[in-house]
Amino acid sequence: MIQESELPEPEATRRDTDVTESSRASRGWWDRNADEYQRDHGAFLGDDRFVWGPEGLDEAHAALLGPAAELKGKDVLEIGAGAAQCSRWLAAQGARPVALDLSHRQLQHALRIGAEGLGLVQADAEALPFADASFDLACSAYGALPFVADPVQVLREVRRVLRPGGRFVFSVTHPIRWAFPDEPGPEGLSVAASYFDRTPYVEQDEQGRAVYVEHHRTIGDRVRDVVAAGFRLVDLVEPEWPAWNSQEWGGWSPLRGNLIPGTAIFVCVRDE
Template sequence: MTHPTTPAKKPFEEDFALPGDGDDDADAVRRPAGPGESSRASRHWWDRNADEYQGDHGAFLGDDGFVWGPEGLDEADARLLGDPASLTGRRVLEIGAGAAQCSRWLAGRGALPVALDISFRQLQHSRRIDADHIAAGRAAAAVPAVQADAAVLPFADGSFDLACSAYGAVPFSADSGRLMREVHRVLRPGGRWVFSVTHPIRWAFPDEPGPEGLTALSSYFDRRPYVEQDEQGRAVYVEHHRTVGDRVRELVAAGFRLLDLVEPEWPEGLEQEWGGWSPLRGRLLPGTAVFVSVRD
């Protein structure tokens, strides 16, 4: 699972990560970035930062937990993929899986998950966790893992019953409409596609946890991606913005029917700050949007 952020300073990843870590000299701009540039930047960034990311945030995510965002919305309670009892034997594709924490949770409910991520280093962390679990008798086998771009899924039509993504892949894709069509292609009729992203309204505000993060400074309708680039102008991190309406239209155009749009409220008792996510902002502004759709 990987988690991105909103623009205006360092991104957060996701997942909760701080894109830009390790790239202190990167210049942050808003400019066009196509599929090839975006894909390369994401692969290299997550390969460079996977160790630090898992070290910093692995405890929150858990080895086999399934949270949809920094508000801590847990799939065990939310049941956005359906009744956990109904997951047994279902083939599930986790997109932008990171170290496959969500896939491991699904496997624990009897599902047959496949974890896909663009970063080889993230998937190596998945293998590390699998090895620890197998050695401790907590699992019988590793979660199947595939390195690939989510906009070019290497699976046959109708291969999966469900697809999910917790802050992974979708905001990093320059052609998220194509990503939606690919997910539709590999799902069987009636299959759910559930994904979470930074709530689009956050793109209008600075990525700051304090009061300065409560004043809108950018246009919500500015769809230029957030790009961190090196001295030669090459992108080292790219994140793409779509409005809520854009996301709905992408889903519908791909052949999905929107069932729900979940905006988790900041829970009482959660005082942790994480990048631009904080109790102050979370109690006033939505931070996560979870799109729940079905392939008819």
């Protein structure tokens, strides 16, 4: 398995990229970097915790999917599951989770930790391989949505596989963060770019092929995407940085987390 550190340093740029290039880049990046990601962040994520983002907001306390006692017997789809930590927590509550990820290597980590009580599926979130109305709930903690060129297509697919009354909760990088440098220290506290510039962030190789892609949507864009997909938005959560959390994770840190939001969590319902 080739690690990112063994490859030539990619060029960071802002440019347009389509659905196919974004998907291909994401699959390759996560396959190459899954080992390092789980090594660096596995202790914080735990094997069977449901954490919504670097702030450490835990579903056991937030109950954004509903009270834990009411999860028993529910069919739940986790999108962008990584090593399926969230799905493992759901299974412990008596739910029937399916952990879906684009990356084969991430799902190998799910098997390494343990997949008892889980369904594991490798697939693209823009074309979910499930029948209509297959799930009661769906969730995604920083999975898929930040990396896809067509978020409305993902949301429509999630709505399709949810049963009427089903809830979809997803977290993404808070859009305001795109205006600031991705640095955890004081240098990350000054606005460096336009919040309204939707041009994707792309890292590309020497041939100009994207090896990492992340897409920016403003808060308003995200709300409109949810509505366009047929969901009703019932809550938008911006977790505050807790006093107990002293870790830095990329551009997330106690310094920045106490001043600007780092994560946005959208709670959506399919009414019919």
